[in-house]
Amino acid sequence: xxxxxxxxxxxxxxxxxxxxxxxxxxxxxxxxxxxxxxxxxxxxxxxxxxxxxxxxxxxxxxxxxxxxxxxxxxxxxxxxxxxxxxxxxxxxxxxxxxxxxxxxxxxxxxxxxxxxxxxxxxxxxxxxxxxxxxxxxxxxxxxxxxxxxxxxxxxxxxxxxxxxxxxxxxxxxxxxxxxxxxxxxxxxxxxxxxxxxxxxxxxxxxxxxxxxxxxxxxxxxxxxxxxxxxxxxxxxxxxxxxxxxxxxxxxxxx
Amino acid sequence: xxxxxxxxxxxxxxxxxxxxxxxxxxxxxxxxxxxxxxxxxxxxxxxxxxxxxxxxxxxxxxxxxxxxxxxxxxxxxxxxxxxxxxxxxxxxxxxxxxxxxxxxxxxxxxxxxxxxxxxxxxxxxxxxxxxxxxxxxxxxxxxxxxxxxxxxxxxxxxxxxxxxxxxxxxxxxxxxxxxxxxxxxxxxxxxxxxxxxxxxxxxxxxxxxxxxxxxxxxxxxxxxxxxxxxxxxxxxxxxxxxxxxxxxxxxxxxxxxxxxxxxxxxxxxxxxxxxxxxxxxxxxxxxxxxxxxxxxxxxxxxxxxxxxxxxxxxxxx
Ligand SMILES: Nc1ncnc2c1ncn2[C@@H]1O[C@H](COP(=O)(O)OP(=O)(O)OP(=O)(O)O)[C@@H](O)[C@H]1O
Ligand SMILES: [Mg+2]
Numbered sequence: 001x002x003x004x005x006x007x008x009x010x011x012x013x014x015x016x017x018x019x020x021x022x023x024x025x026x027x028x029x030x031x032x033x034x035x036x037x038x039x040x041x042x043x044x045x046x047x048x049x050x051x052x053x054x055x056x057x058x059x060x061x062x063x064x065x066x067x068x069x070x071x072x073x074x075x076x077x078x079x080x081x082x083x084x085x086x087x088x089x090x091x092x093x094x095x096x097x098x099x100x101x102x103x104x105x106x107x108x109x110x111x112x113x114x115x116x117x118x119x120x121x122x123x124x125x126x127x128x129x130x131x132x133x134x135x136x137x138x139x140x141x142x143x144x145x146x147x148x149x150x151x152x153x154x155x156x157x158x159x160x161x162x163x164x165x166x167x168x169x170x171x172x173x174x175x176x177x178x179x180x181x182x183x184x185x186x187x188x189x190x191x192x193x194x195x196x197x198x199x200x201x202x203x204x205x206x207x208x209x210x211x212x213x214x215x216x217x218x219x220x221x222x223x224x225x226x227x228x229x230x231x232x233x234x235x236x237x238x239x240x241x242x243x244x245x246x247x248x249x250x251x252x253x254x
Numbered sequence: 255x256x257x258x259x260x261x262x263x264x265x266x267x268x269x270x271x272x273x274x275x276x277x278x279x280x281x282x283x284x285x286x287x288x289x290x291x292x293x294x295x296x297x298x299x300x301x302x303x304x305x306x307x308x309x310x311x312x313x314x315x316x317x318x319x320x321x322x323x324x325x326x327x328x329x330x331x332x333x334x335x336x337x338x339x340x341x342x343x344x345x346x347x348x349x350x351x352x353x354x355x356x357x358x359x360x361x362x363x364x365x366x367x368x369x370x371x372x373x374x375x376x377x378x379x380x381x382x383x384x385x386x387x388x389x390x391x392x393x394x395x396x397x398x399x400x401x402x403x404x405x406x407x408x409x410x411x412x413x414x415x416x417x418x419x420x421x422x423x424x425x426x427x428x429x430x431x432x433x434x435x436x437x438x439x440x441x442x443x444x445x446x447x448x449x450x451x452x453x454x455x456x457x458x459x460x461x462x463x464x465x466x467x468x469x470x471x472x473x474x475x476x477x478x479x480x481x482x483x484x485x486x487x488x489x490x491x492x493x494x495x496x497x498x499x500x501x502x503x504x505x506x507x508x509x510x511x512x513x514x515x516x517x518x519x520x521x522x523x524x525x526x527x528x529x530x531x532x533x534x535x536x537x538x539x540x541x542x543x544x545x546x547x548x549x550x551x552x553x554x555x556x557x558x559x560x561x562x563x564x565x566x567x568x569x570x571x
Binding site: 002005006009012013016017079080081082083084085086087088089090091250252253254 | 309314315332333338341344348350359360362364365407
């Protein structure tokens with residue numbers, strides 16, 4: 001399968017990249033450092049520990065997604081590695097999909113390693129809730145799948161610096177749509193209400209993937225919701241990836 | 255099965271760049287046919303549109319106008335791409351792969367199974383003298399080594415058409431010779447080859463036909479056999495131990511050069527040169543060399559460029 005050849009190769013590229021290890025190292029360091037912070041805080045030791053750990057996983061997942069994801073397609077064009085690939089009998093959409101799958105796999109591995117670090121950290125400090133945090137970590141990965149799809153869309157037509165900016169903007173807006181809608185609904189400006197409703201409809205709501213507070217408080221999780229959020233994320237990723245494929249299909253490699 | 259390997263009709267590419275949508279004509283209008291089994295040279299000055307043509311044929315760029323086919327399949331189609339092996343100019347490859355992984359990867363993209371890939375790689379690595387580098391990452395390769403694995407990559411699927419864009423650039427003499435030998439070997443097997451190069455001696459040696467392109471247009475297409483057969487411009491002979499007076503006294507006109515104690519004459523043909531050599535030896539001269547003056551590809555190229563320049567100047571702007 002040609003898609004798998006591309007995916008495997010992308011995965012190989014990522015795991016042979018030193019940046020990945022640097023980021024991973026700092027992620028684990030951060031997760032470990034939550035212990036110190038929790039020691040200093042008064043009360044709710046377990047909650048703070050889980051909260052900080054999950055946030056670190058999310059933050060570093062995002063960093064890796066943005067920094068590795070952006071370069072992904074752009075670098076191929078910039079370095080002209082695409083010349084020998086796009087001239088082979090492989091449809092361009094398969095190339096884009098293969099890159100995506102490879103990156104998704106890389107992030108799965110990263111998140112898994114961070115999750116293990118997180119669980120070990122909880123175990124060493126005797127804090128509870130490792131299992132209860134897993135759905136939150138799962139949804140972090142789903143969120144990353146949406147983010148890398150966006151990153152790929154942008155890197156199909158703009159430079160890495162711009163793509164990074166756009167993607168960060170997307171993350172920011174994606175996290176703010178839900179609060180923005182709540183705020184607008186509570187106010188009495190009709191214009192703002194309509195605007196918020198439109199933004200909410202056309203952009204993915206990244207807060208959907210945020211179960212971190214629930215996990216931190218050790219609340220029982222709702223499988224149905226996790227399923228819904230997963231479906232929501234995959235749907236968005238699929239739509240974005242299709243868009244990237246269309247852009248890629250018609251572009252010149254100069 | 256089409257016997258025309260490459261066919262382009264009115265192929266044109268205008269690059270539109272930047273914010274101001276500035277336009278550059280990369281290829282103005284290309285009409286050409288390359289037959290199956292032919293070795294086709296593609297030469298022209300920098301920026302004349304060689305790479306543009308090749309990228310259009312490979313489906314990497316979309317033509318602004320016109321169309322082209324590879325073995326009867328529209329350029330860019332899966333069927334056309336399946337038949338081509340391509341080495342880009344100044345190629346870049348995934349540098350984190352070893353030579354072995356690299357070739358396996360391209361084999362996979364061609365849809366080859368593992369056994370076929372292993373077999374092909376075992377043929378190709380020795381062919382480009384890279385057996386010893388099979389487990390070394392490409393980032394540790396020199397330019398010439400990259401060019402060699404790049405060539406191997408292009409040949410991975412035993413393509414019917416091989417397109418090489420300046421394969422010898424940056425290579426040492428051994429590397430150049432290697433590329434030339436590989437091309438000759440492919441040619442022997444009946445592979446169609448399109449070779450773009452600035453090394454005209456190589457082009458002249460390996461190609462059946464050569465197109466000269468300038469300003470995005472083919473100016474002339476010549477058979478190399480005709481270059482060698484009919485282009486004799488005369489024969490040059492050089493002697494030592496001949497003074498100016500003696501040289502003039504031979505009756506073959508003024509020498510074309512007279513330096514470092516050597517005199518050089520240019521005469522029309524072989525008969526005349528025989529007579530010249532006899533007369534010069536009798537006069538006490540010593541023969542240094544006799545060189546037939548052929549209209550080589552290089553002089554044809556230079557003539558063509560001069561003509562293009564002249565046409566340009568005469569054009570009212
Ligand atoms: N991506 C691009 N954007 C704008 N113009 C381009 C682009 N690529 C090529 N051109 C222009 O098209 C023309 C032909 O370029 P091309 O690369 O085909 O030349 P070439 O014959 O391969 O030259 P060389 O011998 O230097 O490799 C040049 O005038 C060049 O400036
Ligand atoms: Mg070129």
